[in-house]
Amino acid sequence: MARGVSPSPQVFSLGYSFFSTRSTLAPRRASQYEAAVPAGPPPTTTTSGWVDTGESTVPAPPAGPSIVPGMRPIPRATVARLPRYLRFLEQRKEGTVSSEEIAAATGVTAAQVRKDLSFLGSLGTRGVGYQVEGLRDLIMRQLGLAESLPVVIVGAGNLGTALANYRGFAQRGFRFVALYDVDPARIGTVINGIPVRHVDRLPADVQAEEVAIGVITTPAEAAQQAADLLTSAGVRSILNFAPVTLRVPRGVTVRYVDLAVELQILAYYRTRPG
Amino acid sequence: MARGVSPSPQVFSLGYSFFSTRSTLAPRRASQYEAAVPAGPPPTTTTSGWVDTGESTVPAPPAGPSIVPGMRPIPRATVARLPRYLRFLEQRKEGTVSSEEIAAATGVTAAQVRKDLSFLGSLGTRGVGYQVEGLRDLIMRQLGLAESLPVVIVGAGNLGTALANYRGFAQRGFRFVALYDVDPARIGTVINGIPVRHVDRLPADVQAEEVAIGVITTPAEAAQQAADLLTSAGVRSILNFAPVTLRVPRGVTVRYVDLAVELQILAYYRTRPG
DNA sequence: TAGATTGTTAATCGATTAACAATC
DNA sequence: TAGATTGTTAATCGATTAACAATC
Numbered sequence: 001m002a003r004g005v006s007p008s009p010q011v012f013s014l015g016y017s018f019f020s021t022r023s024t025l026a027p028r029r030a031s032q033y034e035a036a037v038p039a040g041p042p043p044t045t046t047t048s049g050w051v052d053t054g055e056s057t058v059p060a061p062p063a064g065p066s067i068v069p070g071m072r073p074i075p076r077a078t079v080a081r082l083p084r085y086l087r088f089l090e091q092r093k094e095g096t097v098s099s100e101e102i103a104a105a106t107g108v109t110a111a112q113v114r115k116d117l118s119f120l121g122s123l124g125t126r127g128v129g130y131q132v133e134g135l136r137d138l139i140m141r142q143l144g145l146a147e148s149l150p151v152v153i154v155g156a157g158n159l160g161t162a163l164a165n166y167r168g169f170a171q172r173g174f175r176f177v178a179l180y181d182v183d184p185a186r187i188g189t190v191i192n193g194i195p196v197r198h199v200d201r202l203p204a205d206v207q208a209e210e211v212a213i214g215v216i217t218t219p220a221e222a223a224q225q226a227a228d229l230l231t232s233a234g235v236r237s238i239l240n241f242a243p244v245t246l247r248v249p250r251g252v253t254v255r256y257v258d259l260a261v262e263l264q265i266l267a268y269y270r271t272r273p274g
Numbered sequence: 275m276a277r278g279v280s281p282s283p284q285v286f287s288l289g290y291s292f293f294s295t296r297s298t299l300a301p302r303r304a305s306q307y308e309a310a311v312p313a314g315p316p317p318t319t320t321t322s323g324w325v326d327t328g329e330s331t332v333p334a335p336p337a338g339p340s341i342v343p344g345m346r347p348i349p350r351a352t353v354a355r356l357p358r359y360l361r362f363l364e365q366r367k368e369g370t371v372s373s374e375e376i377a378a379a380t381g382v383t384a385a386q387v388r389k390d391l392s393f394l395g396s397l398g399t400r401g402v403g404y405q406v407e408g409l410r411d412l413i414m415r416q417l418g419l420a421e422s423l424p425v426v427i428v429g430a431g432n433l434g435t436a437l438a439n440y441r442g443f444a445q446r447g448f449r450f451v452a453l454y455d456v457d458p459a460r461i462g463t464v465i466n467g468i469p470v471r472h473v474d475r476l477p478a479d480v481q482a483e484e485v486a487i488g489v490i491t492t493p494a495e496a497a498q499q500a501a502d503l504l505t506s507a508g509v510r511s512i513l514n515f516a517p518v519t520l521r522v523p524r525g526v527t528v529r530y531v532d533l534a535v536e537l538q539i540l541a542y543y544r545t546r547p548g
Numbered sequence: 549t550a551g552a553t554t555g556t557t558a559a560t561c562g563a564t565t566a567a568c569a570a571t572c
Numbered sequence: 573t574a575g576a577t578t579g580t581t582a583a584t585c586g587a588t589t590a591a592c593a594a595t596c
Contacts, residue, residue, distance in 0.1 A: 073546070077563055083538035087517060098577065105520050109342040110577095111565060127572035151537065158436035163430045163581040165534065168494075168517070173541065187593055213540050237540040241534075243361060243442070246382050250498045253543045257538050259437065259513075260446040262529050263425065264357035266487050266511040267418045267447065269527045272347070351587060371583040372553065384553095385589060392555055400554040 011270040031166050074142070078116045081108060085116070089136040090171070098129040145173035151212045152235075154226040155218035156189075156196045159241055163215065164191040178211045197230060206233040215238040220244045227254075304308070346347035346418070352390040355382060356413050363443070365412040371401040424485045426509075428500040429492035430455040430463075432468045433515055437489065438465040450484045453504040472504060487511040492520050501528075 074082075088096070088105045099117070103110040116177045117124065120138050124130045140146065147169065153160045156179040162178055180199040181187060188194045197205070205211065214230035216223050216238060223242030230238060231252050240246055241259075246254050321326050362379045363371070373391070375506050377384040391398065398404045414420065422444065427434045431493040437440075454473040455461060463470045471479070479485065481536055488504035490512060497516030504512060505526050512528045515518055517535075520528050 040376055074542075075563070079542050080539055082542075083532075085520070086538070087532075087535070088519075100577085105519060109565075111567090112563095114578065115564080115580085124578050125572060126570065126574045129515065129577070143538050144374050144545050145538065149524060149537075149541055159433075162432035162436040166533065169534060169537075172538070174534065174537055193546040199432045212544055213537060215537075237544045239536050239540060245358070245362075245379060253540060255540055256529055257533075257536060258357075258361075259449065259531075260443055261357040261361070261485060262513050262531060263423075263443075263489075264360070264417050264419065264446070265354055265447055267423055267529060268348075268353050268356075268416070269337070270486055270511045280551065335593065349587070374553085383589070385591090386587095389556085389588080398554050399596060401552045403553070 031139055070139055074119045076101065078119055079143075081106070081112075081116055081142060085113070086136060086139045087172075088134050089139070091134045094132050096129045097135075099124075102130075124232070140173065143173075148175040149173060149213060150175050150177045150209045151213045151214045151215060152177050152202065152211050152230075153179045153217060154199065154202070154230065155179070155216060155242075156182075156183070156186045156191070157217060157219075160215075160217035161191055161215065164194045164213070174213075177211055178205055199226075203233040206230075206235060211235055213239065216240045216242055216246075218242055293319070306539055315377060317539045337534075348393045351449065352393055353417075354379070354387075355390055356417060359387070360410060360413045360417070361446075363406050363413070366406045366533070368406050370403045371406055371409075373398075376404075385399035414447065417447075422449040422521070423487060424449050424451045424483045425487045425489060426451050426476065426480065426485050426504075427453045427489045428455075428504065429490060429496070429516075430457070430465070431491060434489075435465055437491065438468045452479055465548060470543040473500075476503055480504075481511060483508055487513065490514045490516055490520075492516055 002209060020114060061209045076091075084106045086104055095148050096260055099110040099113040102113045102164050106113075117130070117135070120142055122220070123134050123138055151169075151174050153163055153176060154162075160179050160181075164176055169176065176194045178201075179194060179195055179196045182199055186196050206214075211233075212235070214226075214235040214237070216226045216230075220225045220242045223240060223244050224246060226242075227246045227248055228240060231248050236252050238246070238248065238252065240256050243273070245256075248254055320531070352535055358375055358380045362376060369470050373384040373387040378385045380387075387529075388398075391404065394416055396411055397408050425436060425443075425448050427450060430438075434453050434455075443450065450468045452475075453465060453468060453470045454476050456473055457468055460470050461472050481487075485507075486509070487510070488500075488509040490500045490504075492500050494516045497514060497518050498520060501512060501514070501520045501522055505522050510526050512520070512522065512526065514528055515532070517532045519530075522528055
């Protein structure tokens with residue numbers, strides 16, 4: 001299944017250069033990106049990690065997916081904790097939990113939990129706690145996980161393969177549509193039921209499957225091209241594992257996971273706990 | 275090389291139960307962890323992601339490694355950005371950079387960069403900028419990356435293997451000592467020059483190599499055991515990829531990378547950019 | 549000197565914490 | 573009613589931003 005299409009044998013030199021987003025850095029004295037790069041994708045470079053910035057200031061996206069409207073905005077810090085509450089609630093399956101329990105299980109304070117949940121409109125009962133199922137469903141809806149979201153992975157190397165093999169994504173709201181690569185040896189193979197295809201096929205697949213999120217697991221040199229490919233195909237959310245900062249159009253959200261960065265942060269606290 | 279030692283064929287039932295840190299959650303109405311779990315590793319559960327908490331409030335660690343003493347404390351948010359500045363500086367290799375350039379390349383504001391760097395004691399020259407090499411060395415020293423830090427990986431599955439194969443860790447300050455597993459089929463193999471050993475060997479290796487950081491890439495069910503094993507062997511910094519919150523003794527720092535959590539956060543911002 | 553860019557200050561913003569009234 | 577636990581408020585803390593004097 002999914003036999004390769006026009007396997008151009010370059011390392012990762014995609015032909016998608018109608019956006020000539022250079023991965024080189026800003027001209028030396030440009031006081032602002034916006035001024036320096038007039039055409040092409042405005043370089044809304046978003047970041048992640050500690051102080052997130054994991055999103056971009058932007059006009060509303062083309063079509064707002066199935067999300068309860070008219071909600072109070074949820075603080076970024078809260079959004080980042082909701083998935084962890086969700087993870088706990090999915091273990092519990094049913095019954096009632098207190099903020100104290102959720103806190104204990106997720107490593108935050110009970111006050112924090114109550115505060116966070118209050119942004120959802122809150123579903124607790126004083127003296128009793130929160131109903132597990134109701135709360136779980138509410139968080140899932142808030143996160144936009146009502147139905148399974150289609151995800152593509154660009155880069156079918158070690159890491160991409162590891163992700164594709166990871167069980168449990170389905171249960172947590174995601175579905176891998178395909179992996180993409182340029183290596184003819186990889187194209188046409190199937191990993192954990194997920195086809196590996198040539199990157200040329202990505203735009204069509206993204207359209208057809210309405211892919212919401214792209215994961216980049218290419219080598220660093222190819223990551224910007226992968227991002228260009230994804231964004232020009234219409235993907236507005238990117239999880240990037242390559243150790244480079246991406247330039248993406250406004251309205252596209254990028255989160256970064258850089259293993260060496262994580263280790264370096266740990267290295268710092270190794271010497272100064274607290 | 276590294277032939278397996280007493281390969282007990284259980285899935286991941288390590289014998290390290292002298293800390294009987296249950297991975298089950300806190301007793302229902304314990305108002306504080308500290309009160310609820312009197313003996314064993316006090317469950318300083320630390321978190322990561324957005325609002326980090328990627329460290330623990332704790333008395334000084336046994337022996338402070340080679341770090342410049344008497345420094346002003348660096349804010350958490352700044353610590354999390356320093357590795358990204360470092361990544362950029364390593365590309366540049368030499369010359370001079372302005373805060374504006376660093377900002378452009380890393381996706382933060384120039385004011386932020388200057389503020390962050392001022393915590394290091396600052397090395398800039400007004401009207402000129404920062405000297406690349408000096409700044410890079412300063413950040414590396416601050417992060418405690420003077421010499422290569424030894425790291426172990428617990429769990430030689432897809433993800434552990436992918437990390438072991440990842441080139442570039444050496445250049446960024448780390449050295450993988452070994453991977454550990456309980457699967458006899460894996461033990462004794464070598465991945466990218468790194469031996470896969472039975473977990474029984476971990477404590478001795480940690481002592482011998484003075485391992486600073488442990489990475490957990492086991493299945494969720496085994497992660498708490500892996501953490502217990504690491505902490506009782508003396509490891510005080512853990513990077514956990516398993517989708518569970520770990521209980522660790524005070525003084526141990528844990529950072530979490532949960533792929534589904536990252537995707538879920540992206541799912542939220544997909545609908546509400548900005 | 550004129551232009552550039554740092555380092556720092558003060559103002560603002562957002563997140564966390566503690567406390568407690570509301571209420572089951 | 574008594575005990576438990578939420579939801580919310582107010583106080584505190586920490587991070588970001590903007591502006592600009594210092595100075596190369």
